[in-house]
Amino acid sequence: MNSPLETHIQNQVLIRPTKFSDDLKHNNKTFQHRADYYEMIKYINTFLDEDTNNRYFLLPGIRGVGKTTILIQLYEYLTKEKQVSPTDILYITGDNLKRMSNSSIMDGINSYLDIFHNATVESIDKKIFLLIDEAQHDKDWSIVGKILYDTSKNIFMIFSGSSALELEYNADSARRMLKMPVCPLTYSQHLKLKYDYFKNTISKEIIDLIFTGKLPERNLDIEILNIYSSFKNYNPKELECFMQYGGFPSSFNQNTNETIKTVIDMINKVITTDIDNLKGINGQTTYLASQLLYFFALQNPGEISKGSMANHLDSNKMTINKILELLEKTQLIFHIEPFTSSAKRTTKPFKYYFATSSLKHILSTNLGNANLEAKEAYMGKLFENYVASSFFNLKNRSETMYNTYYDANKKNVDFLVQKGLETPVPIEVSWGKKNKSQVKTAMKKYKAPYSVIISNTTRKIVKEDNVIYLPIEIFSFM
Template sequence: MIEKEELIANFIKDELTDVPNILNKELSNNNMKFNSREELDEIKGYLDTFLKEDTSNKIIVLPGLRGVGKTTLILQAYEYLLKEKNIPPNNVLYISFDDLNDLVECNIRQMVEVYLKNIFHANLRNLDEKVFIFVDESQIDKKWASSGKVIYDKSHNIFMIFTGSSALHLERSDDLARRMRKKSITPLNYTQHLKLKYGIDVSCLSADLRDLIFGGDINNVLSSEFKANNLLTNCLDYSSTDWEEYFKFGGFPILFDKKSHREICEDLVEITQRVITKDMPQIKELSSENQSNAKRILRYLALQQPGELTQANLANYLKTSTANVNKILDLLEKTHLIFHCEPYGGSAKRVKKSWKYYFATPSIRHALSTKVGNPLLGSDDYEGFLLENLVASNLFNLSNNQFTNFTIYYDADKKRNVDFLIQKDCENIIPIEVGRGKKKKLQIKHAINKYNCQYGIVVANNYSSVKKDDDVIYIPPKIFSFL
């Protein structure tokens, strides 16, 4: 019988041989190299500083939903080391920990120790050359963070990247928190979509749009919007229907090569199923009954108008306790399938009022709605719900950016309430109203006056370009999705 260590060693040797040979296949399509997410430049920066003997950032953690491009990202980093930094292939190890554990049960520390022993005849303490280890699906090892801490403390010569679909497991890493750099890999905004799919760089519009939202000056946005439209017009591959496709089916580069809307919807539904059946049970024990309840909650959310979710009503619908509903909602949030907004106001109001829930992307909501046969499909109301989700998810992802610090609330005012209120630190509130078609000023003006705001934002098709009318800024939905 083959010993456990020998099985691990053989698997590692196979990966060291095979991965360099499959890079071209994995990182290109029809001999065209994939474009890269902007996070690759950040990772390259960490790799470069490590190679210059700066070991302060030698563990990188990349949590994110399935399908957002984490595996491609670390394989591109792998290729960078081999082809641009001339690192020997034996010194760069890519491991899908899911595949390794299908063969033999082990933890990440054991795998690393076998790798060092068999390839370098060394251990963590006496390794004397630079080694790079990229662990995909690292949440399979429930003690991955402990392994990372030991490796970090015992060796100055190992650079590691951990990725995983389960955001909770990657974020509850107290052992590693002070030692790691975490970068959540989110679904694509439209700027990222254009860069990956067409190689079009409109990042200047994203930056100017952020400045507009938090500063109120539209001049820079108008200039960058004009430049972006010129780039799109002059791109032969760009389709006039691309944004509508992105709106309902986008966010996941893994789906770029899918031909039919039905196929994309099926794959998006499958992503949600795998998060529930594979990722959530690895985070916390989840009975088959609660896995079914999680699926039903997602269907329930997909069919409802965005609004306050009463846990008691949902518990009654599922025939379970409110405590169990809250537990499932919490897990769904920590896998980043959904997120919530709390009501604006004091702590008493936030405790008393229910939360609003949104999907990670409007495309997930649309796929689930299509699967269950939402009777509103195709209506203006339905399109409005998807647009509200788009605005919410773009704001949510931006709020989690390490360089941006603001909070998203919903407006609990029952009369003429707007959809969102955002606040950066202790600065003035910025109200945001969202709608399909043309929106009137009544709601946004009411919010501006009530909350003593300098200006308010309407995301709707009132104008074909960004426009400021007195203290109201109008942003077309397509432009807002560049955020």
């Protein structure tokens, strides 16, 4: 008679995959692939064709960003496109292993190898794939990955799960794995998944415009209108809705109240489960983490000293610093530093932003604050967060080194973006009318040949007196 673990592994290999196609559809509409999927495909193809050291991957991300969907899509690619036998792929989840058989990830892998290959990790002589979802439920997942990587070159493994994975892996694993964070959707990714596939051919031109000052040769506003016209049931206020409720694929099939509940539940789970399970973390720390997120949601984007945060939350700077580090690792927030010398940078406060503007909006809405401000002023705050997260995502997905800073001078601009060691580009963000005095001051200060104002007040790209006016609708396709 099979043990609970053996039964579970057999079901995962022989029965569960027959349900995968249903997991990749909603109302008979198949989900589109996001960029992270295509990135993983490249590594899979290399592994199938040759020996490679790139066979241990970590896909951490905020709950609800679509990591499980990516794993299942990769399973479908392996079986349908590459004709890999289902018995050469193990898809398991750490929570189900615990719940159904009280077993570890290593127990599940050993059982799979024994049942389907009559082999061990040391003796497996064919290429197999391990897709481990919700890996954070096993505290030893990173040790398992290290052992598998060091023992066999025939195992390609992906460990996916909540951003708690970022908090747990050890140095030995870090040297062997390739970490590929799954971030909230960008606006163009959002459009692709919601309105079916379209090829974003203008992203490179927008990046070139920002970092070289060279205007595109074609009318990008017309290109975008053509893209929108190809969508069925396109919402003319899609960008505004995205800044308030987007970033998570689940929002496509939910109304705004459902999206708010889903995101608030996700944030609470990150705090009460992912962070709370760490050693040295207590209930007071997780309570402060929640309060700090709401504090950020209600603030204007700007410099906030850790001392001010500590006073506001009746805590101390050491605790606040620890919480900020944890929240950044969970990918709920990120920071940008002042543009100054390395020595002075450590003495100045950081600016903190949410991973996607919708997190700020939904937390504000949950407190009722979103209804208290004038719409233009409030949308301006969301817009600044959106621009900051767009540059943050660009840095994460680009092979070229980009950095985003804030301007610590008086009469400052919102951002200074820099490619490598090149002259920084002053960036001003405007929801509503904005004059060019700040960018002109920054151009003189940093000897920048041009600057950029990203605004919702123009539909076309215009360059006047070395100031480039870039519509938000075009910037959003970066």
